[in-house]
Amino acid sequence: MLGPSRSNPDLLLLHAPSVYDFRKLAILYGPVSDMVPSSTVFEMYPIGFLTIASYLHDRGMNVRIVNLALRMMNSRRFDVPRFLAAQKPKAIGIDLHWLPHAHGALEVARIAKELHPDVPIIMGGLSSTYFHRELIDYPQVDYVMRGDSTEPPLHDLLIALREGKPLYSIPNLTWKDNEGKVHVNPLEFLPMALDYVDLRPDLMVEMVLRYRDLESTLPFNGWWSNPITAVLTVKGCAFECVTCGSSQTSCTHVTKRQKPVYRSPASLVANMQDICRLAHGPILLIGDLLMAGPEHAAEVLERLRQADLANEIVFEFFALPPAAFLHEIDRCVSHWSMEFSPESHEQAVRDAQEGESGYTTDDMESVIKEALRLRCSRIDIFFMIGLPAQTMASVRDTVEYCGHLFEIGDKRLSCFISPMGPFIDPGSRGFEEPERFGYRLFARTLEEHRQLLIQPSWEHILNYETKWMTRRELVDATYDAAERLNQLKVQHGRLSKRRGRGVANGIAAARALRLRLDDEVEQGPKGSAQVALTGEITQFSISTVCDKRELFWPRRVINFRFTEVFRILRDYFRGSSRPRIPKSQAR
Numbered sequence: 001m002l003g004p005s006r007s008n009p010d011l012l013l014l015h016a017p018s019v020y021d022f023r024k025l026a027i028l029y030g031p032v033s034d035m036v037p038s039s040t041v042f043e044m045y046p047i048g049f050l051t052i053a054s055y056l057h058d059r060g061m062n063v064r065i066v067n068l069a070l071r072m073m074n075s076r077r078f079d080v081p082r083f084l085a086a087q088k089p090k091a092i093g094i095d096l097h098w099l100p101h102a103h104g105a106l107e108v109a110r111i112a113k114e115l116h117p118d119v120p121i122i123m124g125g126l127s128s129t130y131f132h133r134e135l136i137d138y139p140q141v142d143y144v145m146r147g148d149s150t151e152p153p154l155h156d157l158l159i160a161l162r163e164g165k166p167l168y169s170i171p172n173l174t175w176k177d178n179e180g181k182v183h184v185n186p187l188e189f190l191p192m193a194l195d196y197v198d199l200r201p202d203l204m205v206e207m208v209l210r211y212r213d214l215e216s217t218l219p220f221n222g223w224w225s226n227p228i229t230a231v232l233t234v235k236g237c238a239f240e241c242v243t244c245g246s247s248q249t250s251c252t253h254v255t256k257r258q259k260p261v262y263r264s265p266a267s268l269v270a271n272m273q274d275i276c277r278l279a280h281g282p283i284l285l286i287g288d289l290l291m292a293g294p295e296h297a298a299e300v301l302e303r304l305r306q307a308d309l310a311n312e313i314v315f316e317f318f319a320l321p322p323a324a325f326l327h328e329i330d331r332c333v334s335h336w337s338m339e340f341s342p343e344s345h346e347q348a349v350r351d352a353q354e355g356e357s358g359y360t361t362d363d364m365e366s367v368i369k370e371a372l373r374l375r376c377s378r379i380d381i382f383f384m385i386g387l388p389a390q391t392m393a394s395v396r397d398t399v400e401y402c403g404h405l406f407e408i409g410d411k412r413l414s415c416f417i418s419p420m421g422p423f424i425d426p427g428s429r430g431f432e433e434p435e436r437f438g439y440r441l442f443a444r445t446l447e448e449h450r451q452l453l454i455q456p457s458w459e460h461i462l463n464y465e466t467k468w469m470t471r472r473e474l475v476d477a478t479y480d481a482a483e484r485l486n487q488l489k490v491q492h493g494r495l496s497k498r499r500g501r502g503v504a505n506g507i508a509a510a511r512a513l514r515l516r517l518d519d520e521v522e523q524g525p526k527g528s529a530q531v532a533l534t535g536e537i538t539q540f541s542i543s544t545v546c547d548k549r550e551l552f553w554p555r556r557v558i559n560f561r562f563t564e565v566f567r568i569l570r571d572y573f574r575g576s577s578r579p580r581i582p583k584s585q586a587r
């Protein structure tokens with residue numbers, strides 16, 4: 001036998017597709033995932049899987065991550081029940097983090113429960129936390145682990161289950177006892193520091209080796225050639241965006257976090273160094289460093305200066321950064337880029353979404369121009385459709401504004417626009433107080449969202465419309481905006497004519513399909529016609545209104561540092577990649 005054995009995992013973490021039977025159903029999901037690396041299947045698993053795996057591994061447990069969504073995408077023949085039947089985990093964890101997984105996560109849980117009735121099924125993530133009372137009532141769900149940080153309570157739960165101990169004192173846990181009575185333990189594990197757990201890149205390699213399975217561990221389709229990694233800087237948020245399920249107010253209700261908590265600069269940069277030792281790809285800093293205050297941000301930059309990392313570092317800004325801060329980044333970091341999401345070019349819309357956004361559109365332009373004077377290698381500006389106070393005309397003007405930005409004439413600057421979809425986040429202020437913010441909701445409960453996800457087209461999947469745009473208008477505004485932005489990109493040399501034609505054809509085909517699906521909806525379901533559309537729909541659901549390659553960094557021939565991969569291999573086969581915490585302290 002080569003290397004340590006593939007022992008039965010203490011925890012099998014499964015990531016489901018958004019809609020379980022997406023390979024069979026004819027659903028036009030629309031451009032709801034165009035701004036993220038995943039497809040409409042939402043195949044990316046939560047970063048939390050990796051922190052959970054590290055935490056449990058350090059305490060002597062084996063965790064296996066299986067990205068079922070990706071396996072299903074990559075092979076039509078991949079048989080989920082057959083795969084799950086062959087596993088022998090001691091517990092199964094399934095993320096219902098993003099609400100768009102409401103269908104897939106519950107269905108995977110159902111299949112797993114049917115195959116392994118005695119194996120505990122644990123759900124977790126933000127949407128699980130929000131809907132925990134409803135979720136625990138599904139027969140396939142045994143436990144819901146609530147909160148934005150679950151590593152230690154999950155460890156406690158796994159130990160208690162192993163040793164048959166009572167569960168009353170496990171924080172953050174919603175559970176059913178043998179009589180089916182539901183218990184909601186207090187949400188008491190709410191760490192005020194984030195350095196207790198790391199995202200260990202070497203563990204991913206080890207998991208691949210242990211289970212002889214690379215594909216299941218990959219975070220999203222195409223990651224192998226675009227190995228973007230992300231490092232968490234914060235939990236919670238200081239901003240109040242109306243549509244965000246993790247805004248300051250949402251957090252106080254959903255995760256009970258009263259104010260954001262930040263990762264220490266030392267641990268943050270040490271983690272980035274670990275990643276750089278293994279991979280060449282860009283590292284995205286999740287969260288705006290300035291939210292923690294200028295001193296914290298300055299310390300991160302100083303440590304980055306000393307670390308002198310070769311990888312590109314991507315900075316994300318929630319508010320407009322001062323030009324002086326960009327100069328500091330430029331002084332300390334040799335390869336950097338930035339992402340900024342004003343959401344709208346129109347100040348009134350921004351103010352309706354963010355409270356007082358605190359900057360004018362002119363301010364924004366001068367900061368962009370300043371960044372372009374520096375070594376910043378790319379600036380991605382994101383706009384959104386579906387905001388409070390935003391009309392169809394305002395969306396059109398946003399796109400023309402992108403044209404205006406392109407006139408600056410610097411190809412490092414890119415603009416993106418996408419609809420907020422498929423859902424306005426549960427727990428967001430817009431979801432909790434729809435009338436106040438001009439929203440009308442089509443679903444409130446988890447079950448209603450599960451049902452929405454299997455509607456034939458994204459116009460009917462959206463869980464909201466606004467006082468300013470109906471669902472139909474939101475869809476029209478999206479396709480119009482995408483078409484015009486695509487023309488502008490070609491006109492300004494951002495996109496080759498060939499790629500531009502590809503995007504335009506995609507949009508036209510998606511519009512045509514939508515009309516055909518509308519007919520179907522009007523005439524009622526006609527199974528065979530739906531099936532006939534499946535192939536076409538799958539084709540246009542991959543990326544519908546932009547060329548996804550624009551989101552990625554230029555490909556490199558070699559993405560990984562093989563000396564480090566060999567070191568991990570060596571340690572693994574020597575059996576020296578041991579838990580870091582001695583068993584006596586690991587409980």
Ligand code: B12
Nearest residue numbers: 038042044046047048093094095098099124125149150246
């Ligand atoms: C970074 C980020 C992303 C990254 C992805 C990072 C990743 N792979 O996790 C990107 C940019 C790709 C992204 C995409 C999307 N995102 Co996002 N994202 C975030 C953000 C800013 C931070 C999340 C984070 O890093 N958390 C920290 C890590 C360490 O913890 P974690 O992953 O949450 O896991 C912990 C707990 O949640 C829990 N947990 C999670 N899963 C499980 C499973 C089990 C079994 C257990 C026990 C526990 C558990 O325990 C973990 C460890 O403590 C949040 C907002 C925020 N400030 O929280 C939005 C947020 C989570 N995203 C959101 C949304 C809507 C999306 C998209 C659906 C948007 C879209 N339409 O494209 C997609 C989905 C992509 C996919 N799945 O394929 C919403 C979710 C609202 C909701 N309830 O549905 C949020 C709250 C805000 C927002 N609107 O952006 N996102």
